[in-house]
Amino acid sequence: MSQFDNVSVIKKSxxxxxxxxxxxxxxxxxxxxxxxxxxFPSTLVFNTGAPEIMEVIAGKCRVxxxxxxNWQEYGAGQSxxxxxxxxxxxxxxxxxxxxxHFA
Amino acid sequence: MSQFDNVSVIKKSxxxxxxxxxxxxxxxxxxxxxxxxxxFPSTLVFNTGAPEIMEVIAGKCRVxxxxxxNWQEYGAGQSxxxxxxxxxxxxxxxxxxxxxHFA
Numbered sequence: 021m022s023q024f025d026n027v028s029v030i031k032k033s034x035x036x037x038x039x040x041x042x043x044x045x046x047x048x049x050x051x052x053x054x055x056x057x058x059x060f061p062s063t064l065v066f067n068t069g070a071p072e073i074m075e076v077i078a079g080k081c082r083v084x085x086x087x088x089x090n091w092q093e094y095g096a097g098q099s100x101x102x103x104x105x106x107x108x109x110x111x112x113x114x115x116x117x118x119x120x121h122f123a
Numbered sequence: 124m125s126q127f128d129n130v131s132v133i134k135k136s137x138x139x140x141x142x143x144x145x146x147x148x149x150x151x152x153x154x155x156x157x158x159x160x161x162x163f164p165s166t167l168v169f170n171t172g173a174p175e176i177m178e179v180i181a182g183k184c185r186v187x188x189x190x191x192x193n194w195q196e197y198g199a200g201q202s203x204x205x206x207x208x209x210x211x212x213x214x215x216x217x218x219x220x221x222x223x224h225f226a
């Protein structure tokens with residue numbers, strides 16, 4: 021599924037890390053929220069509040085979750101889960117299109 | 124109105140000018156399309172196919188339409204029209220959140 025249907029979209033973006041990450045918030049009828057976004061080539065550390073699932077739509081990255089020593093590579097169609105109140109380091113190799121699902 | 128309701132959102136972004144412009148497409152029930160996007164500080168020339176209205180949600184820019192000599196400044200809540208098969212030069216002074224309405 022290449023699109024979300026029957027949703028609301030916030031017009032103003034969320035910009036992080038001096039523009040290395042840009043996203044727009046998408047609101048669902050059931051009250052949940054996701055973001056659709058882009059991460060440009062970089063190595064960034066993201067902190068989580070709520071648990072989240074990062075779904076890669078396009079591009080390529082390597083990810084190291086907090087407390088782990090190994091990097092895992094993810095590409096289009098793959099996703100990874102991050103615990104709440106945690107963090108992950110993401111090295112974006114090819115510009116990433118992603119959907120972030122919040123629990 | 125800070126959001127669009129009852130719309131579809133394409134998950135994959137549109138990236139232009141090496142990431143200086145990032146947008147996501149929003150589809151409406153009546154078949155029309157808009158984009159919600161960001162332009163980072165830069166001076167860019169955009170070519171239009173269909174006529175469009177650029178609505179500034181946040182940030183500040185100066186715009187010169189094709190065939191005109193004068194620059195006009197636009198900020199939050201303002202918008203400008205661009206003819207089809209034309210172009211405009213946009214100098215983004217403060218990072219721009221915009222909605223592009225296609226006719």
